[in-house]
Amino acid sequence: MSRMTIVSAPGKVLLTGGYLVLDPTYTGLVIATSSRFYSVIRTRPATSHSTGGKITVKAPQFNNATWEYTVSTQDGDDVTVQPIDSSSGKNKFVEIALQKTLALIQALKGQSQADSLIDPGSNLEIVIVGDNDFYSQRQALEALSLPATMSSLDRLEPFAPQNTTLAAVHKTGLGSSAALITSLVTALLQHFGLSPDVDLVHNMAQYVHCLAQGKVGSGFDVCSAVKGSQVYRRFDEQVLRTLMDKTEVTGQEILDTVQPSPTWTTQTTPIALPPLVRLVLADVDAGSDTPSFVGKVLKWRKDNPAAAQDRDSYRIAIKSIMKGQAVASESSVDHVSQALHELRGSLQNVRRAMKMMGQANDVPIEPDEQTRLLDACLRIPGVIGGGVPGAGGYDAIYLLIADPDDGPTEGLDNSVISEVEAIWQGWKELSVCPLSSRADAGALKMVQNLEEVKGLKKAVETAFS
Numbered sequence: 001m002s003r004m005t006i007v008s009a010p011g012k013v014l015l016t017g018g019y020l021v022l023d024p025t026y027t028g029l030v031i032a033t034s035s036r037f038y039s040v041i042r043t044r045p046a047t048s049h050s051t052g053g054k055i056t057v058k059a060p061q062f063n064n065a066t067w068e069y070t071v072s073t074q075d076g077d078d079v080t081v082q083p084i085d086s087s088s089g090k091n092k093f094v095e096i097a098l099q100k101t102l103a104l105i106q107a108l109k110g111q112s113q114a115d116s117l118i119d120p121g122s123n124l125e126i127v128i129v130g131d132n133d134f135y136s137q138r139q140a141l142e143a144l145s146l147p148a149t150m151s152s153l154d155r156l157e158p159f160a161p162q163n164t165t166l167a168a169v170h171k172t173g174l175g176s177s178a179a180l181i182t183s184l185v186t187a188l189l190q191h192f193g194l195s196p197d198v199d200l201v202h203n204m205a206q207y208v209h210c211l212a213q214g215k216v217g218s219g220f221d222v223c224s225a226v227k228g229s230q231v232y233r234r235f236d237e238q239v240l241r242t243l244m245d246k247t248e249v250t251g252q253e254i255l256d257t258v259q260p261s262p263t264w265t266t267q268t269t270p271i272a273l274p275p276l277v278r279l280v281l282a283d284v285d286a287g288s289d290t291p292s293f294v295g296k297v298l299k300w301r302k303d304n305p306a307a308a309q310d311r312d313s314y315r316i317a318i319k320s321i322m323k324g325q326a327v328a329s330e331s332s333v334d335h336v337s338q339a340l341h342e343l344r345g346s347l348q349n350v351r352r353a354m355k356m357m358g359q360a361n362d363v364p365i366e367p368d369e370q371t372r373l374l375d376a377c378l379r380i381p382g383v384i385g386g387g388v389p390g391a392g393g394y395d396a397i398y399l400l401i402a403d404p405d406d407g408p409t410e411g412l413d414n415s416v417i418s419e420v421e422a423i424w425q426g427w428k429e430l431s432v433c434p435l436s437s438r439a440d441a442g443a444l445k446m447v448q449n450l451e452e453v454k455g456l457k458k459a460v461e462t463a464f465s
Ligand SMILES: Nc1ncnc2c1ncn2[C@@H]1O[C@H](COP(=O)(O)OP(=O)(O)O)[C@@H](O)[C@H]1O
Pocket: 058, 059, 061, 091, 092, 093, 094, 128, 129, 130, 166, 171, 173, 174, 175, 176, 177, 178, 180
């Protein structure tokens, strides 16, 4: 039996802090999801028709998604990973993860073992799969004539083939590349016998993700893939600048940069949703892809320093916060209702501010169609709050709903959810398809056996065979 390593990392939903979290002055509230990515690695002896020293990576949910690489280590040199041309084209994220992580592993192991990274008599096989929620399941449900409900989603095969290419797939915004990079980097380290400090894993995944994206983002997605739900404050981007700007870097330089140190100023405060509050998500389709608004919003912020900001909206925000406080001090309602009431108010303020920011920039951060949808959902008793996650746009909505019965026992399962689903199903202006993902405390984790995760064995074995 060949040695197998399985590592999984969760997706994310940024509830608050969109755009602001790019600035280390502010924090972002990010919830890790039950939907996860899995990187599975095994070493196989080379056969008569395959020379050794190769890495094959497969993403079996997609058409044309097999990438092959040759790995070489020459005396005293850093390991190199060369893609072999194929009809699948390049996968920059996977290639950079392999190249940089193997270089790091070489540096961590020391030169004495540098030549034996991948034994010339064997090959490395990697399978990458993501839970269905990372990709829109609207068409899969239609093809099976199933209504767009959560119970229909449960009937789909886990890790279902998407019948399209990675480039063409409709993503739902749960952060596939961050979960993929985090699970793959960690699986490689583990497979080569290293169990490094979680902060080193985090820093390395941030570096690889930034390099693959071609920019230093805020990194909340990678951090939550490593550490789970949290209030996130970003690292100073200077920490990666030198490595990012260099065309050639050695494993030792990578190690020197990603080694945990005070220069990494990331701050992570673990959090969880309040008890009996459930996160529900829907993927929203308006028939077009939402372009990135980040460049426009950041320029607007630079051109409009704080002193010039809209005084009226500031006053509205302050007044509503004060009203919340007044209710709090006078009312005899218990502190839980009070806290939920404040939560609702805060989330509404965030929504309002995001909407205004979009209007000021002429970009649809909370488009009017989403505003109408969210307002309709918020009128349902038991819906505590909601909004557009992350950068907004025509991508998704989230709601926090009261979920008094999280199990099936009392048969409530659950009237708030049913009402929300009814609104979504009947919504004409936008196509609204629920996601099955929930909030999950889980962070990065090792999976011992393929059998532990429903459908993983089949997905992986079909790909490996
Ligand atoms: N299942 C997968 N297998 C291999 N690579 C993947 C997979 N899913 C995503 N990727 C990589 O991540 C890239 C998508 O990254 P990006 O557009 O930043 O998406 P996201 O916003 O979901 O993080 C793809 O082009 C591909 O390189």
